[in-house]
Amino acid sequence: MVDVNKLEFGIETFGDIIANEDGSLKSAAESIRQIIHEGEVADQYGIDVIGVGEHHRPDYSVSSPETVLAAIAAVTKNIKLATAVTVLSSDDPVRVYERFATLDGLSAGRAQIMLGRGSFTESFPLFGYDLIDYDDLFNEKLELYDLLRKEKPVTWSGKFRASLKDQEVYPKTEHGELETYIGIGGSPESIVRAARFGYKVILAIIGGQADRFKPYIDLYHEAAKELNMPEYPVAVHSHGFIADDEDEAIEVAFKNIKANFDRIGLTRGWAPMSREQFDNETKVGSFYVGDPETVAQRIARTIDLLDLGRFDLVYGAGNQTAAQRERMIELFATKVIPRVKEILLEKEAAK
């Protein structure tokens, strides 16, 4: 049963390049500075989490999310500072720990790591890893990260990095443990792995109906029980766009999300998104697009259906203007979130 009072809401950006009003594009540097401003705005409105992605491509501005989060930390008070996601497979777990422990210190305990295998692959050759080790890299590095997270001397050896013997890693955090999620794209093995490590789970639902993930959430809980590990409410992340006017929201989202997906599709060989596919995604699928009421109804349905503890909306996909992005954050915080809670409380009362 969803605990409405404990529900968390987040926004996540992949650091898309922002457009000027005339359609020309801002620089990556300007796009990064805009994210700091958006983090500040989100914090003022009481949004619980901001997540920043890690990409190593020309169409995204952020390759070093902790640096961006550190700047947000300096201008905010309460908002949690997350990555979405940290590509652990091509990173060094020791460095990951150090960067986040530093961010945690800077922000008085607001750092949150989302570890993932990443859905882009540029980071592998960039940092000298072979894609063929995709799975092994993540498994091994997660094991090491898990030891580091305990903040005690670590003795470890593996295939992909130098061994550690009774090694202390610094700084230690104030709460003794970094809050850690594992980001999952829907591979059943990944879900069992997250349960085995006892980490929180955030599911990326970026295509199709949320309904098909219900068995996956059951799987997480069953696996946690069987492995005698802690169970947490599951979080979901999906794309969305909110505007005052329903039709405007749909048109802006179609143009931008389609452009974004098609551009990625080009490099992976999948077909461009058709209008039919897009409309399906916004009506019953995983794009939360529309005016505040429409989006609130659809988010409430997903939270209730999947029994979630947190819902993150991915914003800014494609090349949106700063005004569109900021208005979306404002509407999400001031209209959508309160309305989602209201709908869920009504549902609860009706039960």
Add this chain to the structure above:
Amino acid sequence: MTIKRVGILGAGKVGIVLAGLALDAGYEVRISGSGSVKKIDLIIKTLVPGAIASENSEVVANSDIIILAIPLSRYKNIDAALLKDKLVIDATNYWWETDGIREEVLAPDSTSSEQVQAYFKDSTLVKAFNHMGYHNLQEETHPKGDPKRKALFVTGDDRTAVDQVAAFVDTMGFDQVIHYDIADGIMTEPGSPLFGASLNYKDLKRVIDHFDQTEFGQKVAASKIK
């Protein structure tokens, strides 16, 4: 041969979806992962209750048709002799996120299913279920005659086998566009306008019929993959 028992090699996203569809269609379903039964037991029990989690050899021994639903780069991990004399559906694709660099997995001068068929030389291979996204496969099954019904491309060198697989695809909830040439599998490989698309019979057939007019078709012709 009547197909009553479906065996799926691969318990990932695609394998699980196809297991669910086969169960819905009334088949007896066995499924295996890359490791022990224990590793996938809970996954199968929770996601596709009714399917039987088994080892590869058990799946093959007890099934009338086998679906390959593993990452393409791992097909050589399966002993070719294991699938001897079997009717095999190749649902695999080259997918760089899991397979790495194409040249390391596939020879540049032929299509992926030709290479999988060459490896499983004593099996009859038919390519199907490879070009529609797994969540579309899961969500878009419709009974025969339904105007919303989507279509899948089915192709292979053995006519009888292709027709059998086409009939099987029909029971799974999709129309079929049929060719009798495994090399035509290229028409639905990544890069094709059909890869990731979810189309009805008419639209799928139109692209297949005029494949040489697509940008990808022209690229394929120029590189002489076929």
